[in-house]
Amino acid sequence: MAQTEADQRIIFARRAIFAVLCLGTMAWTLWLAILTLRPGGFGPLDLVALSLFAIILPWMVVGFWNAVIGFIILRFSPDPVAAVLPVAGSVRGNERITASTAILMCTRNEHPARIIRNLEPMLEGLHASGFADRFHLYVLSDTNDPEFAIGEEARFSELIATWRDRIAMTYRRRTVNTGFKAGNIRDFCERWGDHHELAVTLDADSFMPSDAILRLVRIMQLDPRIGILQGLIVGLPSTSLFARIFQFGMRLGMRSYTIGSAWWQSDCGPYWGHNAVLRLEPFIKHCQLPLLSDAGEEEQHILSHDQIEAVLMRAAGYHVRVVPQDDLGWEENPPTLLEFMRRDVRWCQGNMQYWRFVSQPGLKPVSRYQLVLAILMFIGSPAWVGLLALTTAALVLCDSPSTVIEPDAGKALLLWLLVMWFSPKIARALDILFSPRECRSFGGASRFVINLAIETIFSILLSPILWISHTIFLTGLLFNREIHWLGQVRDDHAVPFREALLRLWPQTIIGCGSLGLVAMSQPSALPYMLLLAAGPAVAVPLAVITSLPALGELAARIGVGRLPEETATPEDLLELALPAIKSANPAPLPTSV
Structure with missing residues (x-):
């Protein structure tokens, strides 16, 4: 089954289309960012902010176009x-x-x-x-x-x-x-x-x-x-x-993103x-x-x-x-959040090793792109933290937000960033809502929409916590601080408040400090800063509350985070006797006589 010249031309055309879409979108988004920073002139700090923004942009733009292509294939392809x-x-x-x-x-x-x-x-x-x-x-x-x-x-x-x-x-x-x-x-x-x-x-x-x-x-x-x-x-x-x-959220994001990326x-x-x-x-x-x-x-x-x-x-x-x-x-x-962070920094350390292979002879261009994108996935975290610090400082030092950010362009840029950020999940969520059968598998449209809202808030809180975690770890990596491959704690367990505080105090200080400074200097900008700083500010209670076994059991019973396997369980999964499936489908009460 050798690949024909026609197959190769189709693949090349798809990759060329995808590259043009991504490069054009990045150029347009950077132009919008320049318009946003235009008030007061374009100085050295603006250039730093734009450079940090350019680091985080490829990952978001690639995710957006993967999601769009994936959505089109999901909706209009019979298979x-x-x-x-x-x-x-x-x-x-x-x-x-x-x-x-x-x-x-x-x-x-x-x-x-x-x-x-x-x-x-x-x-x-x-x-x-x-x-x-x-x-x-x-x-x-x-x-x-x-x-x-x-x-x-x-x-x-x-x-x-x-x-x-x-x-x-x-x-x-x-x-x-x-x-x-x-x-x-x-x-x-x-x-x-x-x-x-x-x-x-x-x-x-x-x-x-x-x-x-x-x-x-x-x-x-x-x-x-x-x-x-x-x-x-x-x-x-x-x-x-x-x-x-x-x-x-992973269930929503993975399929549209993967189908879109597999297309090209x-x-x-x-x-x-x-x-x-x-x-x-x-x-x-x-x-x-x-x-x-x-x-x-x-x-x-x-x-x-x-x-x-x-x-x-x-x-x-x-x-x-x-x-x-x-x-x-x-x-x-x-x-738990702490166990997730422990696994995440191991991945971070591993991905940072990829830079040695980017220029290795014999690799396909798409393979080099994959390695670079895997590195940017974590390098983007210090860029986000840098943008948080610059934004906080600019708001504290300015007379009014309008003197550093053009309001209309800034709101358009923020909306566009949110669309790109959540596009893989939005694409799959729309696909599910357009399919009554799939909607029922997630517990019905109302439950699905509520879970989508819960997961969206959760992602907004979680992502900045991980950005700070990556930044701290990458800083340590510069000084030869490394981690070892340890076993994962897989059983449900409560995270003590003290342990959460010991692990998450940097996030807490950064989040509370940023929100406090903005609240005192420019309170009108506080709702926007919540997108970047609310998660770190509440990192400790978030880690503690989301680890409580009783709340997890309750969530399974009432359908928070309901997966299709909990609505109609495949026979293979039934044999695992998973507690979540039992909680989602409790045994009926005996009939009184």
Whole structure:
């Protein structure tokens, strides 16, 4: 299935259109920003503000146009997945599975009972499909906690014994976490990689139903050009209030954004490290990660391996594709703001390593763009914090806001920024509201709109908290402060006020300080400053309140953050016996006699 010249011309045209749209939008938005800063003349501070604004702009503009294109495809294509991945439309679902496929479950200091709970429905489905002999489950442990290790080995030995005659399984534990997760998979490749054609990658919090695995494998069998096939990942129903609101927004934003990006990225798609299928031969040959080192420094392993592996696979001539549908796999999201921040700064550290690869010979132009955008995702945070500081200082020092900001242009710029900021969620929300069936799956139009409003306020509060967190971490990174790959706390738990204050006092000081100064000097500007500073000001109570298990349980019962899986639960998810699904569908009261 070689790519024809016509296919290449179509892909080039799409990328050219997307580039023109993005560059034109950025130029127009910068012009609007210049008009906004026009009062009082354009001085050095205005130039600094415009430069910071230019750093944050690409991420927002790309997200806007991905969302617009995704919305058009969702609304007007009879098969949105096939529109961006034509081979997916050729899968009937009854093709034989001929490829030997390894399923790689990567774990490190995790509770084995939770992993086994997620694995068994998948194993049962594979066995029922009649193709279990084509699959081999590998539990690849990097557990270094002796207490965890003892229980882990015992539980997985029981699992292997239980499934011995139905599906092949292997458990292996490394005592040293060399290379982090990428090193764990590389160790598998060196030991057993030549035994299999494909590998499905799973994280400890992943759940993939057997139907999803079979569908992705069938696509890989149909198109030998694909080296990595990524499935869309959504959040598992949760009883954490923080996770419920966050993953409701994630559910809205991901599909429109991913469909839009897949339309023009085409064969240079994303890889998120799990819930995906790898073609092992090219992966082993071309995707081994190099060690990082600077003069006089100790060699380092790459922390965020996935996108580097994707660009290396594409550089080797193989396609990296994504299947943007919502039922291919789930993951557990962090249950509290503090746990989310801990995972987020690990991603931040990993993405900052990408600058070493941007100029690497042999990479595709779109691959270089992906690396740059991944870096800008976090570099944009200090730019936002700088804009907050400059705006606060300008309002405190001026006689009137109109002497530093042109009111009409400023309001237009603010409205446009909000549209771009929320465009992926707006696009998907409109798509859902136009579909009565999908609306019902989210609990009905009224509940959906209320949840959309809650999530919008939540995002406005959360984003500046993360900007400050990234800025503090990136500043420490300049002085060689780094973090290590630690296990994630996945169970619901309350965050004590003292712990929240110890972690979030910088956000609190910045937010309260900014709002207090503006309230004293220019109170009329306070409503606008709330967009940037309200979240940091209330970071501590937000962390505490959204962690309370009782509130999470209540939210699940009344439908705050309701997901389609809580309205009509797929059979595979029913087998997980998730508390959130039980709370969303409580047992009926007994009838009195």
